Amino acid sequence: MNIFQLIARSIIRKSFHLSVWTIEQFYDIAVYEEKARQLDELPEGTLGKDIAACLKRNGLRLVPGYESHDLKHVLLGFKMTPVDEIRLQAFMLGNGNYTLPSFAIFIFGALFLPDLWRTFYKDYLDGRQARPVSSWTIEDYAHCNTAALRAAVFHYAPAKKQRITTAGIALVGAYTAITLGTLGMLYCLPFLFSSSMEDLVGAGFPFVGGAMMAGAGLMALSNLANGSRKVQVAADAHMHQ
Incomplete structure (x- = not known):
């Protein structure tokens, strides 16, 4: 591991401890x-x-408001370390957990750990093949057998989906809006610090437009996640019966 990788891991570790x-x-x-x-x-x-x-x-305690997040670390076999936190988020994105914190943590980690991109991609694919668990809580599953739950999660056959669906199109559109909006904002950002009024006006409107586009994409992802979560809750209720 080179010096840059060590520094990146140190930054991530300190950031998570501070959070x-x-x-x-x-x-x-x-x-x-x-x-x-x-x-x-x-x-x-x-x-x-x-x-x-x-x-x-690990000398840790439950993180207030994120108790069920600790459930997923143990259930899915990810260590309670900053690096495995990024891996967990990659898995959860593949598992359908399209939330702003999940995206933010994953992007933050991926930027600092390009040497682990292949690992993150594998975790993402594993999440796609696993039973959706984003709605699972400690209150519902703490008393259940861990081995049986893992079998239910990983020995799961997702229903075959049509190649092109409305939800799929919406998901691609949301990702595209977020990507293009963010790139547009980053392109315009340097001009916003210019002393020229023409630069400020010329960059200000596209910057706002990019922010609106990215925001619309995030809202679309949130709506898709809410719909997916309702299906997960119904499936979980059926599994408890």
Whole structure:
């Protein structure tokens, strides 16, 4: 591992630790420590027990508001490290979790870790083949057997989809809008610092247009994710029956 890779990993590690620390300042940590203690009291082999053991092993605690995120680390076999956090987001994007935090974390990590792009792509493909789990919560699955849940997630045969669907077209359109809008904003950005009024006016309108285009793409992704999540909830309810 060269010096640039070491620096990139150090930046990511410090960024994630700072993010967790910032989140914790707005919550009563004692509540989440009690929740972790309750998970630790569950029988051996349950997902809740395994989550508590993983947190202990890594010297961590439940992140307020992101408890179910820790569930996915343990369930899917990703370590609780900054690098595996990026890998988890790649998996979840493939799994249909089109949320702004997921995109932001993945893009941040991918920019700093180009040496792992092949790994990220493989994780993305694995997510596409797995049962959708973005709606799974600790409250619903902590008491379930971890091995059985993993089998249900990874030994999953997704229904064959038509090559061209309305949702597929909308998804491609959303990604295209986000990409083109972001590129347009980046192209116009240097001109916004110009002292020339012509540059400011000429770049200002395209910049706003790019922002609107990217925002529309994000909204479309959010709507697609909400629709997908409703289907997942129905499938999860059926699996519990």
